[in-house]
Amino acid sequence: xxxxxxxxxxxxxxxxxxxxxxxxxxxxxxxxxxxxxxxxxxxxxxxxxxxxxxxxxxxxxxxxxxxxxxxxxxxxxxxxxxxxxxxxxxxxxxxxxxxxxxxxxxxxxxxxxxxxxxxxxxxxxxxxxxxxxxxxxxxxxxxxxxxxxxxxxxxxxxxxxxxxxxxxxxxxxxxxxxxxxxxxxxxxx
Numbered sequence: 001x002x003x004x005x006x007x008x009x010x011x012x013x014x015x016x017x018x019x020x021x022x023x024x025x026x027x028x029x030x031x032x033x034x035x036x037x038x039x040x041x042x043x044x045x046x047x048x049x050x051x052x053x054x055x056x057x058x059x060x061x062x063x064x065x066x067x068x069x070x071x072x073x074x075x076x077x078x079x080x081x082x083x084x085x086x087x088x089x090x091x092x093x094x095x096x097x098x099x100x101x102x103x104x105x106x107x108x109x110x111x112x113x114x115x116x117x118x119x120x121x122x123x124x125x126x127x128x129x130x131x132x133x134x135x136x137x138x139x140x141x142x143x144x145x146x147x148x149x150x151x152x153x154x155x156x157x158x159x160x161x162x163x164x165x166x167x168x169x170x171x172x173x174x175x176x177x178x179x180x181x182x183x184x185x186x187x188x189x
Contacts, residue, residue, distance in 0.1 A: 025059070030090040032062070032102035039067060042171035043100040043137070047092050047126065050179030054096025058126035060176070062100055062137075063087045064119070069106030104139060110150060117145035117152065124176055124186075133186045137174040138164045151187075159185050 033040050043062070047055040064086045065071050072085050086105070090098040108116040117138055124133040138146050146152055152160060162184045165172035176184050 025089060025091045030088050030098070030100045032086060032088040032100055033084060035101065037101075037103065039103045040101055041104060042168070043102060043120065043165070043174060044168070044171065045098055045174040045176060046096045047098065047124065047176045048096060048178065048180075050177075050183075052177075052180065054092070054094075055126050055178065056092055056094045056096055058092045058096070058098075058124060059089060060092065060098045061087070061089045061123040061125075062102065062120045063123075064102070064121055065105040065108055067103050067106050069108045069118075107145060114150050115145070115148065117142050117149040119149075120174075122174070122176070124178070126178065129178075133178070134189055135176070135184050135186050136163055137172070139172065140164055140167045155185050 045060075047058045047060065049055050066084060066086060070076055084103075086102075088100045088102060090100060092098050102120075105118045105120070107118055110116060119139070120137040122135045122137055124135070126133075136151065138149070138152060146160075146164065152163060155163065162177070162182060165174040167173075178184070
C-alpha cells in the first residue's frame with residue numbers, strides 16, 4: 001500500500017428490514033414507574049444519525065437501580081432488592097424521539113469500594129447496526145458525584161458532556177448521536 005493513513009469507511013445499511021415483531025415493544029414499555037409515583041421524572045431524547053437527522057426506527061432501552069441504588073436482582077449483595085424492575089423500552093417516533101417515566105437512581109457501590117454516580121444504563125438498537133450500542137446517562141445535578149464516578153472519569157473531558165443529560169422542568173433530556181462531531185460516547189462490553 002502506498003498510503004497507510006487511517007480512513008473512515010462509509011456507513012453501510014444492512015437488510016432487509018421487517019416490522020418490529022409483536023412483543024418487542026409494549027404499550028407501557030417506557031413507563032418504568034406509574035404516573036403519580038413519588039419522585040417520578042421524565043427522560044426524553046432524540047436519536048440522531050451522523051448527519052444530524054432523526055432516526056425514526058430505533059429502540060432505546062434503559063435499566064437502572066432504584067432511588068436507594070439497589071437492583072431488583074437476587075445477586076445484589078446488599079440484601080433487600082429494589083422496589084421495581086428498573087427496565088424500560090421505547091421505540092423512537094418519526095422525529096427520532098423517545099421518552100421514559102422513571103425515578104432517579106441512587107449512587108452505586110463498586111467492588112473496589114468507590115461509588116458510581118446516579119446514572120441510567122442505555123442501550124440503542126437501530127437500522128444498519130449489527131450490534132447494540134451501550135452508553136450511560138448521568139444527571140446534571142450531580143456534578144461532584146459525576147466528577148468522582150470511576151467510569152465517567154475515564155472519558156476524556158471533551159467528550160463527557162455527551163453522557164450528561166440536560167435538566168428540564170419535569171426531568172431530563174438525553175439526546176443520542178450515533179456518529180459525527182458530537183457523537184455520544186458508547187462503551188465496549
